[in-house]
Amino acid sequence: MNKVVLVSGASRGIGAATAVKLASEGYKVAINYKQNYQAAEYVLAKIKLQGGDGALFQADISDESAVVSLFAQIQQTLGPVSHLVNNVGVLQTQMRVEQMDAERINAILMQNVTPYFICAREAIKHFKTHHDPKLCAIVNVSSAASRLGGANEYVDYAASKGAIDSFTTGLSLELASQDIRVNAVRPGCIYTDIHKDGGEPERVDRLASLLPLGRGGTSEEVANAIAWLLSKQASYVTGSFIDLAGGK
Numbered sequence: 001m002n003k004v005v006l007v008s009g010a011s012r013g014i015g016a017a018t019a020v021k022l023a024s025e026g027y028k029v030a031i032n033y034k035q036n037y038q039a040a041e042y043v044l045a046k047i048k049l050q051g052g053d054g055a056l057f058q059a060d061i062s063d064e065s066a067v068v069s070l071f072a073q074i075q076q077t078l079g080p081v082s083h084l085v086n087n088v089g090v091l092q093t094q095m096r097v098e099q100m101d102a103e104r105i106n107a108i109l110m111q112n113v114t115p116y117f118i119c120a121r122e123a124i125k126h127f128k129t130h131h132d133p134k135l136c137a138i139v140n141v142s143s144a145a146s147r148l149g150g151a152n153e154y155v156d157y158a159a160s161k162g163a164i165d166s167f168t169t170g171l172s173l174e175l176a177s178q179d180i181r182v183n184a185v186r187p188g189c190i191y192t193d194i195h196k197d198g199g200e201p202e203r204v205d206r207l208a209s210l211l212p213l214g215r216g217g218t219s220e221e222v223a224n225a226i227a228w229l230l231s232k233q234a235s236y237v238t239g240s241f242i243d244l245a246g247g248k
Contacts, residue, residue: 009088011040013192017219023052080126112160134179144188144245172239181238188245212247
């Protein structure tokens, strides 16, 4: 089987680490990025250096037409998508709910929820063209915030990830009869650039001592879990969640 994986938001953080990990396991990796070409190019260079295969695909996946075009481009360049990592996500500046306006809330939901649905929809179309769809799989990147709530900081983000949890469960049930698996990972305090977007680049350092394991996690640790869920080793796993939150 020609393994082609789309990793959305793959120019940094968990997406970048996942792209590199999956390339090392024989996937052709479609590296999606929105704006930062230089960062995406660096990810591709790492993949090529280790002998892997991949290509860059610029697309704002909050735009439905851009997603449709993205999948067509991937099919033309690498072949039909057989695996999907729904990873894209954004934060806005930390604030309490009483300070949030509809513009902020709608932006979070539009960028963190809708793309997962649309990318999955297009991926399923590709899966159906494979001779053995049961080898295809989706992993959604949720967050421990969906369980913990994000109080005083990111309740809107947490709610968006709660939606992803529900989406994972529902889609896994829809696709189970076709042997297509859908699972999710829920990272907690992970060292990535996303914390800078929220206005506190050192957030993980502040919270690490409060975690049972006493440290923040790495993007590579999350990537390892994603890779397992996509693999044949997880062939009896669907509708499941792996928490990567240091025991919290």
